[in-house]
Amino acid sequence: MRLFIFFLLISRAVIAQNAYPKDYFQAPLDIPIQLSGNFGELRSNHFHAGFDFRTLQKEGLEVHAAADGYVSRIKISPFGNGKAIYINHPNGFTTVYCHLQTATGAIADYIKKAQYKEQSFEVEMFPKANELVVKKGQLIALSGNSGSSGGPHLHFEFRDTKTEKIINPMFFGLDKKINDTKKPIISALYVYPLDGATVNKSKRPLLLNVNLQKDGTYLASKVLSNGKIGFGITADDYNNNSSNRNGVYKVQSYLNGKAVFGYQFDTYSFDEMRYINALIDYSRYKKSYQRVQKLFMNTPFNLSIIKTDADNGIVKVSPNINLVYRIEVADFFGNTTIINIPIGFDSSSPVVEQEANNSNYFVKAKTDNIFSKNNMTVTFPAGTFYDNFAMDFAVNGNVLTLHDDSVPVHSSFEIAIESDQYSADQKNKVYIADLSSNGRLGYNSTTVKGNVYSAKVRSLGKYTLGIDTTPPVISIARSIEGRWLSNEKTIQLSISDSGSGIKSYNGYLNGTWILFEYDYKTRKITHYFDDTLVAEGANDLKVIVTDQVGNSTTFEAHFFRSQK
Incomplete structure (x- = not known):
C-alpha cells in the first residue's frame, strides 16, 4: 500500500511538471536568480503567488519580457502590486511583473496617456492584442519598490491565461537556475487534543521534542492520548543561492504508512488565497506571529491543494493500538525532512485543563447569525467563519466588542450602529471605525440611512463611531x-x-x-x-x-x- 501511494504521488508530480514548457520562457532579470520569496509561501491572509527576485537592494534594473506576447493588462496602484504589467503568451500562459519603478517605451507612453485621460494616477487598462506587442527579451520596465513592497524587488508570476490560476514558476524551467541541496527545516512540532481529548495529560496543544536519528530522520517524544488528536508544524525552506527563509513545497503525513493529509504548491486560484487562515493555527499566529501549518481539518474547507483521508487528517487513538505518525516535508528538488511520532493510548486524568472560555454567544459557521444589543447589530452571513466558536459579544457605551482578532474571518460581515447624536451637517463626516488597542481609529467605508450607520468589515475586534472634521x-x-x-x-x-x-x-x-x-x-x-x-x-x-x-x-x- 505504501509503495502504491508513493508511486501515485510521484506520478502526480511528474504529470504536473510535464504539463508546462521548460525552455519557452526566459528569466525577467539579467542578474543571477536569488529568491526573497517563493511560490506558496505563507503570507498575511494569502499564499504567495509567485517568486520575489532580489534586485541587488536597489531599483532600476532592466525587466524583460519572458517570451513573445502582448501586454494584456496594466494596473497602476499605490497599494498591492504597485505598478504591474501582465503579458499574455500564445502558448496559453500569462506572466506578471510587479512592484515596478516605471514601464518603458511604448508601454510607458500608453500608461501616461491613460492617466491623463482619466486624470488619475491609479489606472487599470486592458490593451487589445495588437496594441502593445512584445518580443522575448524586450525591455518592458525597470524594477522598483512600488505598492506594498517591503523593499526593492521584482515579483514575478505565471498564470493560466484562460482560468487565471497561478502556477509555480519552478515548472517553467526556473528550477534550472536555482541550486538547492538543503533540506527543509521543521522548527516546531505541535500536537492538538480535539473534542475533549487529552494529550500527555494536557487538554491544550503541546510542543513536542524531537531528536535527530542516525539515518537523518527525526524521532519525536511519544504522544499518549485517549481520543482524537491532530498535528501541526512550523517549517521553512532554504536554498544555496540565498540566505532567505522561504516556504516549503510539499507536506505529507502518514499514519502507519497510510497517507492521511498533505498538500503541495503546484497551482491554485486567487479565490482560495484566504484559506491560509484556516490552514494555519490562526490564534497562535495572532498571539506569537508563529505560523503553524495544521495537518488536519476540524471543519473541511475548499482549499484545492489539500489531499486528505476520510477523517480529514484527524488521528483517533484507541486502547491496545500503537500508532506511528510520520511527517514528510520536501522542497521542489526532493530534499526531504522526516519526523516519526510514536502514539499510544493513555486514560490518565488531565493535569492541564483547557483554557477558560467566558464568551457568551455561540456562532455557527455554516448558518447566518445575527446579534443585537442596545443600538448595535451585527450580521454574519453563512460562511463568514471556518469553524463554530463561542464569541464574546458586548456593547459598552459607544464601543462594540466582537470577540478579538484571534478568530479568522473568511468573508465580510455587516455592522450597523444607530445614533442620533450627530447633526445633519455632521452625518457625512461620521464612519464606523475599528478601534485599536492604543485607541487609534481605523476608517471603514460607511453608509448612512436616517440615523443608522452601516459598514462591511472583515475582522473581529472593537468598533465604534468616529467623526472626522480635520482636513488633510x-x-x-x-x-x-x-x-x-x-x-x-x-x-x-x-x-x-x-x-x-x-x-x-x-x-x-x-x-x-x-x-x-x-x-x-x-x-x-x-x-x-x-x-x-x-x-x-x-x-x-x-x-x-x-x-x-x-x-x-x-x-x-x-x-x-x-x-x-
Whole structure:
C-alpha cells in the first residue's frame, strides 16, 4: 500500500511538471536568480503567488519580457502590486511583473496617456492584442519598490491565461537556475487534543521534542492520548543561492504508512488565497506571529491543494493500538525532512485543563447569525467563519466588542450602529471605525440611512463611531514659492491625514490637471517635469488633497521655470 501511494504521488508530480514548457520562457532579470520569496509561501491572509527576485537592494534594473506576447493588462496602484504589467503568451500562459519603478517605451507612453485621460494616477487598462506587442527579451520596465513592497524587488508570476490560476514558476524551467541541496527545516512540532481529548495529560496543544536519528530522520517524544488528536508544524525552506527563509513545497503525513493529509504548491486560484487562515493555527499566529501549518481539518474547507483521508487528517487513538505518525516535508528538488511520532493510548486524568472560555454567544459557521444589543447589530452571513466558536459579544457605551482578532474571518460581515447624536451637517463626516488597542481609529467605508450607520468589515475586534472634521495636511520640504526650478526634475509634496485617511490627490498646473504619483509608504506625491506641461517662465501650481469623508486641503505656489 505504501509503495502504491508513493508511486501515485510521484506520478502526480511528474504529470504536473510535464504539463508546462521548460525552455519557452526566459528569466525577467539579467542578474543571477536569488529568491526573497517563493511560490506558496505563507503570507498575511494569502499564499504567495509567485517568486520575489532580489534586485541587488536597489531599483532600476532592466525587466524583460519572458517570451513573445502582448501586454494584456496594466494596473497602476499605490497599494498591492504597485505598478504591474501582465503579458499574455500564445502558448496559453500569462506572466506578471510587479512592484515596478516605471514601464518603458511604448508601454510607458500608453500608461501616461491613460492617466491623463482619466486624470488619475491609479489606472487599470486592458490593451487589445495588437496594441502593445512584445518580443522575448524586450525591455518592458525597470524594477522598483512600488505598492506594498517591503523593499526593492521584482515579483514575478505565471498564470493560466484562460482560468487565471497561478502556477509555480519552478515548472517553467526556473528550477534550472536555482541550486538547492538543503533540506527543509521543521522548527516546531505541535500536537492538538480535539473534542475533549487529552494529550500527555494536557487538554491544550503541546510542543513536542524531537531528536535527530542516525539515518537523518527525526524521532519525536511519544504522544499518549485517549481520543482524537491532530498535528501541526512550523517549517521553512532554504536554498544555496540565498540566505532567505522561504516556504516549503510539499507536506505529507502518514499514519502507519497510510497517507492521511498533505498538500503541495503546484497551482491554485486567487479565490482560495484566504484559506491560509484556516490552514494555519490562526490564534497562535495572532498571539506569537508563529505560523503553524495544521495537518488536519476540524471543519473541511475548499482549499484545492489539500489531499486528505476520510477523517480529514484527524488521528483517533484507541486502547491496545500503537500508532506511528510520520511527517514528510520536501522542497521542489526532493530534499526531504522526516519526523516519526510514536502514539499510544493513555486514560490518565488531565493535569492541564483547557483554557477558560467566558464568551457568551455561540456562532455557527455554516448558518447566518445575527446579534443585537442596545443600538448595535451585527450580521454574519453563512460562511463568514471556518469553524463554530463561542464569541464574546458586548456593547459598552459607544464601543462594540466582537470577540478579538484571534478568530479568522473568511468573508465580510455587516455592522450597523444607530445614533442620533450627530447633526445633519455632521452625518457625512461620521464612519464606523475599528478601534485599536492604543485607541487609534481605523476608517471603514460607511453608509448612512436616517440615523443608522452601516459598514462591511472583515475582522473581529472593537468598533465604534468616529467623526472626522480635520482636513488633510500638505507640506513641502523646501518652499518653491517664487523660485526658479529650471534644474529640478520633480516637485514633491508630503500628504497625510490623521482621521479617515487620504481618498484623492489632484494637481493643477496653470489650471490644467497634471500627474502626481503617490507612494503611501513615504506619504509623498511626486510630479515629474518630463510631462512637458510646464510653461516657460511663470507657473501656478495648485494641489487639492481630500480625505475619505470629504475634508480637503489646497496647496498653492507660484514658481518659475525655463525650458531652454
